[in-house]
Amino acid sequence: MARFTFRLPDIGEGIAEAEIVAWHVKIGDRVEEDQQVADMMTDKATVEMESPVSGVVVELAGEVGDQVPIGSALMVIEVEGEAEAPVEAETAVEEQVEAENPGVEEATEEKPLPFRGGVGVGDSPPAPSPVEAMPHTPPLLPEGERELKVLASPAVRARAADLGIDLAQVKPAEGDRLRHADLDAFLRYGSAQGYHAPHASRAREDQPVKVIGMRRRIAENMAASKRAIPHFTYVDEIDVTALEAMRGDLNANRGQRPKLTMLPFLIVALCRTLPDFPMLNARYDDEAGVVTRHGRVHLGMATQTDAGLMVPVIRDAQDRNVWQLASEITRLADAARTGKAKSEELSGSTLTVTSLGPLGGIATTPVINRPEVAIIGPNKIVERPMFHGDEIVRAKLMNLSISCDHRVVDGWDAASFVQAVKKLLETPALLFAD
Structure with missing residues (x-):
């Protein structure tokens, strides 16, 4: 018998370590080649790790929530015969896409690493898995079905x-x-x-x-954003009656094209307005003391998933029309919710839009997606009476929120930007005028 050390491969460019978010095996379990053994999370993706060999698990690198450096031992497997030669690992693995033959190392005679313990002939019984060690509700399945x-x-x-x-x-x-x-x-x-x-x-x-995985990433990012960025929020009311009428007409005649929501129109309005307010489409490097004003709009789209809030990115939003934006919004949201979004689709945004959809609310004070300097929050559309000249008319109204980094953006600039966006949304023909 020989011991096979499975080392954590490079699962993302520039990633130094990954967090254990789930073990699917425990010490003493028999695993087969290509069997899923663990889920590892980086800053950008969750990756399923598969065993490169068949054998018995004798060591695991810590518990759920622990960080494992790239290249260090993830688990040790006892295999029959001599250990195989190392297999070259993939250098990049897409989120939720099963990696093919992740890297392995030759079995060595090194002393066991400070894991949770190893099991061999005559050793003590295996330690419980991280999930078994955590408090949970007593079993609901018959004992014979647990395996x-x-x-x-x-x-x-x-x-x-x-x-x-x-x-x-x-x-x-x-x-x-x-x-x-x-x-x-x-x-x-x-x-x-x-x-x-x-x-x-x-x-x-x-x-x-235990706060682990995506929830821990969210907690860390939000805490860092609120700690480092002096936020201020501006909210204005927009009459979207005419825009909603246009949207209804377009959807009624869309044919095979995707159904339009309010979001594509808002994105078009943002992209047409941002050239006059370059300080909003920017990223702030705190350490270097440099604000980069971006010429292209890579729009982050905050998306709620079962694992937590993710922000897929619409690349070059300024070059897309409402139908193209609708298709891309649907594609990216589905990819994020099903865990198929690529790491490059979850990074590099220059401005973010966050919406609670039908939940809406009267107003929101969204937290900036650092290192960006602004975030836009459309709220729920409500119908109520309003004055139109001397008449009272039925109108569809929506509050639009914007939170800004006060180190970079002044209140006057934020208010002026929203007023410009408001003009486009209240006169929707301007959205399509050159």
Whole structure:
């Protein structure tokens, strides 16, 4: 028998380390070649790691939430015969795309690394997996079924890991595959007695949930943004009655083209206005003390996913019409929600738009996506009476919020920018005029 050291490959350009967001094996488990063993998260993507060899897991590099440096041992596998020669690792792996033959190293005679422990002949029993070690609701499945392979998508696995749920304890409502609804039911109705009816006591025990994965990245980024950037927010009301009428007409005659929401029109208005306000389409390098004003608009689009908030980027938004923008918005949102967005599609934005969609709200004070210097927040469209000259008319109104970095953007500039965008949206024909 020989020991095979599987080292964490370079899973993203410039990445020095990755976070363990889920283990799919524990010490003592038998793994097969190409079997998914762990999910690793970088600043930009979550990557599924597969075992390059078949054998028995004897060492794991820490617990869920721990950081593992690129090139260090991720796990050690005991294999039959001699260890194989190293396999060259992929240098870049797309988010949620299964990597092919990630890098491995030759078995060595080095002393065991300071992992959670190894298991060999005569060794003590294996330590519990990170998920088993975390507090969770008692099992709902018969003991004999716990060893069956759990069928679940990467998004479901990542969410379960974030919540500290052992998927082996959750019973699918339909078929064999676990879905988000099953996790919701487990959290809502799980107890020591199994599932119970909704009308029973709603009290549940406190559940400590480790902040890991995407939620930790969001927490760190938002804290850094609020700590470093002096925010101010300006809100104005826009009459979008005419724009909504135009949007309805275009959708009624769209043929095979995508359905238009308000967002493509807003993006066109932003792109037509930004050349007169270059300080808003910018990124601020705090350390260098340099503000780069960008000539192209790479628009970040804040998107809610099961794993948390992600910001896919519409490249060269200034060169796209409303139909092209609608297609790209749909494509990027679907890619982000299904975990298929590429790392380059999740970075490099120069300005971000964030919208709560139908939830809307009266006004928002969005947090800037650092190192950008501004973020736009359209709010819910509401219908109410307003004065039009001496008459009271029915109007569709929408508040538009903008948060800015006061080190770079003055209040006058922010207000003037929103007023210019407002003019375009209230007179939608101007959106298409040269």
